[in-house]
Amino acid sequence: MSRRRSPTPDLSASRLAVFQPPAGAPTWVTPELIEKTIRVWQRFYEAPLTAEDALGIILNVSGLVEVLSQRASS
DSSP: OOOOOOOOOOOOHHHHHHTOOOTTOOTTOOHHHHHHHHHHHGGGOSSOOOHHHHHHHHHHHHHHHHHHHHHHHO
8 A cells, every 4th residue: 555645845934944944045045945955955065054055056157147148158
């Protein structure tokens, strides 16, 4: 008899509190984006990533995309 997997639950408010964007983060950086960034990138780091680490990754990737899009349009 196989068990059905329940759908992944939405992140609760208390869980999202752990992923609050650091002070000074752009308004478009949400707790969900911080959480997803940590989930995706953690496998590449030995030490646990923090919200501050995730924000750095997000801003660096955002900057890279901006540079590449400027190069593509020139």
